[in-house]
Amino acid sequence: MGLVLFPGDGDNSSPDVSWSYSGFAAFRRRLAEAEGFALSEMWGFGGERPWSEVSTPLEPLLDHPDAGGEDLSPTQCASVLVRLEAITDQWARKSGDQLHQQHIEDARQLAGILRLCIEKDAPLAFL
Numbered sequence: 001m002g003l004v005l006f007p008g009d010g011d012n013s014s015p016d017v018s019w020s021y022s023g024f025a026a027f028r029r030r031l032a033e034a035e036g037f038a039l040s041e042m043w044g045f046g047g048e049r050p051w052s053e054v055s056t057p058l059e060p061l062l063d064h065p066d067a068g069g070e071d072l073s074p075t076q077c078a079s080v081l082v083r084l085e086a087i088t089d090q091w092a093r094k095s096g097d098q099l100h101q102q103h104i105e106d107a108r109q110l111a112g113i114l115r116l117c118i119e120k121d122a123p124l125a126f127l
Contacts, residue, residue, distance in 0.1 A: 007117045008071050008125035014116065017109040021066055028062050030103050034087045057083040071123035081114040
């Protein structure tokens with residue numbers, strides 16, 4: 001069982017990116033760390049810190065339920081994409097363990113899906 005992110009354009013042949021729930025959690029924790037905060041401190045992730053105290057274009061991705069929740073709009077996809085690519089570039093300049101390398105690959109796959117959503121003016125769907 002896991003999570004799949006894909007363009008919500010009705011085209012079943014569109015590419016997607018998928019994770020196990022624990023893999024997606026680890027990926028988002030690393031993204032939050034890159035933004036200077038711990039996801040575990042945030043409301044909805046075991047902490048009490050409100051999202052209003054954090055300023056990141058990744059918020060729509062980070063503060064999204066694993067199951068259900070609204071799709072990300074093409075505008076949100078564009079905002080997330082810019083920051084995601086910057087973080088991925090930072091990660092790629094540093095060597096790391098296998099999980100680090102997997103997160104770089106995951107980020108690149110997600111960036112490709114986000115670009116497709118923007119090009120097709122389609123939302124990013126979570127399943």
